[in-house]
Amino acid sequence: MDTPAVLIPAHLAPMALHFYEHDLFPSQYKHAAFVACRAGALSSDPGYKVMALFAEPDGSNARVADFLTGFRLESDEDTGRSLFSGFFFSRSSNAWGKPVGLTTDEAGHLYLTSDETTQAIFRIEASP
Numbered sequence: 001m002d003t004p005a006v007l008i009p010a011h012l013a014p015m016a017l018h019f020y021e022h023d024l025f026p027s028q029y030k031h032a033a034f035v036a037c038r039a040g041a042l043s044s045d046p047g048y049k050v051m052a053l054f055a056e057p058d059g060s061n062a063r064v065a066d067f068l069t070g071f072r073l074e075s076d077e078d079t080g081r082s083l084f085s086g087f088f089f090s091r092s093s094n095a096w097g098k099p100v101g102l103t104t105d106e107a108g109h110l111y112l113t114s115d116e117t118t119q120a121i122f123r124i125e126a127s128p
Contacts, residue, residue, distance in 0.1 A: 005055060005059055005062035006053060006055070006062040006063060006064050007064075008035075008037070008051065008064055011039065011040035011047075012037045012038070012039060012040070012047055013037060013038045013039070013040060014035050014036070014037055015036045015037065015038055015099060015100045015101070016034075016035070016036040016099070016100060016101045016102045017033055017034070017035050017036075017102075018033065018034045018036075018102035018103060018104070018110075019031065019032070019033050019034075020032050020033075020034060020104065020108075020110065021104075022104060022107075022108025023108060024107070024108040024109060024110075024125070024126060025110070025126045026126060028054065029052065031057075032052045032053060032054050033052070033053040034050055034051070034052055034053075034067060034102050034110065035050065035051045035052075035053055035064075035102075036050055036099035036100055036101060036102050036112060037049050037050070037051060037099060038098055038099065038100070039072075047071075047072070048069075048071035048072050048095050048097065048098055048099060049066055049067070049068060049069040049070075049071060049099065050066075050067045050068040050069075050099055050102070050112060050124075051064050051065065051066055051067055052064070052065050052066075052067040068099075068112070068124060071095050071096060071097040071098065071099065071114075072094050072095045072096075073094045073095075073096065095117060096117060096118065097114040097117065097118050097120070097122075098114050098115055098116050098117060098118075099112055099113070099114055100113050100114065100115045101113035109123055109124075109125070110123070110124040110125075111123055111124070112124055
Protein backbone atom coordinates (compact mmCIF):
# COMPACT_ATOMS: atom_id res chain seq x y z
CA MET A 1 0.00 0.00 0.00
CA ASP A 2 1.25 3.47 -0.86
CA THR A 3 1.75 6.00 1.91
CA PRO A 4 -0.81 8.83 1.73
CA ALA A 5 0.59 12.10 0.44
CA VAL A 6 -1.28 14.04 3.12
CA LEU A 7 -3.60 13.24 6.02
CA ILE A 8 -6.65 15.10 7.24
CA PRO A 9 -8.01 14.93 10.79
CA ALA A 10 -10.14 11.94 11.74
CA HIS A 11 -13.93 12.23 11.66
CA LEU A 12 -13.96 14.79 8.85
CA ALA A 13 -15.98 13.83 5.80
CA PRO A 14 -14.63 15.26 2.53
CA MET A 15 -17.72 16.02 0.45
CA ALA A 16 -16.14 17.61 -2.64
CA LEU A 17 -12.72 18.09 -4.20
CA HIS A 18 -12.10 20.85 -6.73
CA PHE A 19 -8.81 21.80 -8.41
CA TYR A 20 -8.48 25.55 -8.85
CA GLU A 21 -6.96 26.57 -12.20
CA HIS A 22 -7.60 30.33 -12.27
CA ASP A 23 -5.90 33.53 -11.14
CA LEU A 24 -8.44 35.33 -8.91
CA PHE A 25 -6.82 34.04 -5.71
CA PRO A 26 -3.18 34.55 -4.67
CA SER A 27 -0.72 32.54 -6.77
CA GLN A 28 -0.23 29.76 -4.18
CA TYR A 29 -3.84 28.64 -4.81
CA LYS A 30 -3.38 28.00 -8.52
CA HIS A 31 -3.47 24.20 -8.97
CA ALA A 32 -4.45 23.74 -5.30
CA ALA A 33 -7.28 21.38 -4.47
CA PHE A 34 -10.10 22.79 -2.40
CA VAL A 35 -11.85 20.23 -0.20
CA ALA A 36 -15.35 20.84 1.22
CA CYS A 37 -15.60 19.03 4.57
CA ARG A 38 -18.29 18.16 7.02
CA ALA A 39 -17.74 16.94 10.56
CA GLY A 40 -18.79 13.69 12.11
CA ALA A 41 -20.68 13.57 15.38
CA LEU A 42 -17.59 12.24 17.18
CA SER A 43 -15.27 14.96 15.92
CA SER A 44 -13.47 17.36 18.24
CA ASP A 45 -12.40 19.27 15.12
CA PRO A 46 -14.73 22.17 14.30
CA GLY A 47 -15.38 20.59 10.89
CA TYR A 48 -17.72 22.21 8.41
CA LYS A 49 -14.95 23.95 6.52
CA VAL A 50 -13.08 24.19 3.26
CA MET A 51 -9.46 23.10 3.26
CA ALA A 52 -6.79 23.79 0.65
CA LEU A 53 -4.48 20.97 -0.41
CA PHE A 54 -1.14 22.06 -1.83
CA ALA A 55 1.53 19.89 -3.49
CA GLU A 56 4.32 20.09 -6.02
CA PRO A 57 3.45 18.94 -9.57
CA ASP A 58 4.96 15.51 -8.84
CA GLY A 59 2.84 15.15 -5.68
CA SER A 60 5.69 15.78 -3.26
CA ASN A 61 5.62 18.24 -0.35
CA ALA A 62 1.85 17.80 0.06
CA ARG A 63 0.26 19.80 2.83
CA VAL A 64 -3.23 20.82 3.85
CA ALA A 65 -4.48 24.03 5.49
CA ASP A 66 -7.81 25.46 6.54
CA PHE A 67 -9.09 27.85 3.86
CA LEU A 68 -12.60 28.79 4.98
CA THR A 69 -13.92 28.13 8.48
CA GLY A 70 -16.55 29.52 10.85
CA PHE A 71 -19.59 27.47 9.85
CA ARG A 72 -20.15 26.41 13.46
CA LEU A 73 -21.22 28.75 16.21
CA GLU A 74 -19.20 28.91 19.41
CA SER A 75 -21.92 27.17 21.41
CA ASP A 76 -24.12 24.16 20.77
CA GLU A 77 -27.04 26.15 22.09
CA ASP A 78 -28.81 28.84 20.09
CA THR A 79 -29.45 31.64 22.56
CA GLY A 80 -31.55 33.63 20.12
CA ARG A 81 -28.99 36.45 20.09
CA SER A 82 -27.12 35.28 17.00
CA LEU A 83 -27.40 37.17 13.74
CA PHE A 84 -28.11 33.81 12.11
CA SER A 85 -30.77 32.62 14.60
CA GLY A 86 -33.78 30.96 13.10
CA PHE A 87 -32.90 31.84 9.53
CA PHE A 88 -29.77 29.79 8.91
CA PHE A 89 -30.08 26.87 11.29
CA SER A 90 -32.47 24.94 13.44
CA ARG A 91 -32.22 24.99 17.20
CA SER A 92 -30.88 21.42 17.15
CA SER A 93 -27.76 22.39 15.21
CA ASN A 94 -24.92 24.79 15.85
CA ALA A 95 -23.79 24.87 12.19
CA TRP A 96 -25.12 27.64 9.96
CA GLY A 97 -23.57 26.10 6.86
CA LYS A 98 -22.62 22.57 5.80
CA PRO A 99 -20.24 22.58 2.80
CA VAL A 100 -21.02 19.93 0.20
CA GLY A 101 -19.89 21.16 -3.22
CA LEU A 102 -17.28 23.34 -4.91
CA THR A 103 -16.97 24.70 -8.44
CA THR A 104 -15.67 27.67 -10.40
CA ASP A 105 -17.18 29.69 -13.20
CA GLU A 106 -15.37 30.64 -16.42
CA ALA A 107 -14.00 33.82 -14.82
CA GLY A 108 -12.46 31.85 -11.94
CA HIS A 109 -14.86 32.71 -9.12
CA LEU A 110 -15.05 29.93 -6.53
CA TYR A 111 -18.50 28.80 -5.38
CA LEU A 112 -19.43 26.69 -2.37
CA THR A 113 -22.76 24.95 -1.89
CA SER A 114 -24.26 24.27 1.51
CA ASP A 115 -27.12 21.92 2.22
CA GLU A 116 -29.63 21.19 4.97
CA THR A 117 -29.55 24.38 7.01
CA THR A 118 -28.97 27.06 4.39
CA GLN A 119 -29.46 25.39 1.02
CA ALA A 120 -27.30 28.21 -0.32
CA ILE A 121 -24.57 28.90 -2.85
CA PHE A 122 -21.75 31.14 -1.61
CA ARG A 123 -19.31 32.97 -3.89
CA ILE A 124 -15.89 33.09 -2.25
CA GLU A 125 -13.58 35.97 -3.10
CA ALA A 126 -10.00 36.73 -2.13
CA SER A 127 -9.47 39.60 0.30
CA PRO A 128 -8.02 42.71 -1.33
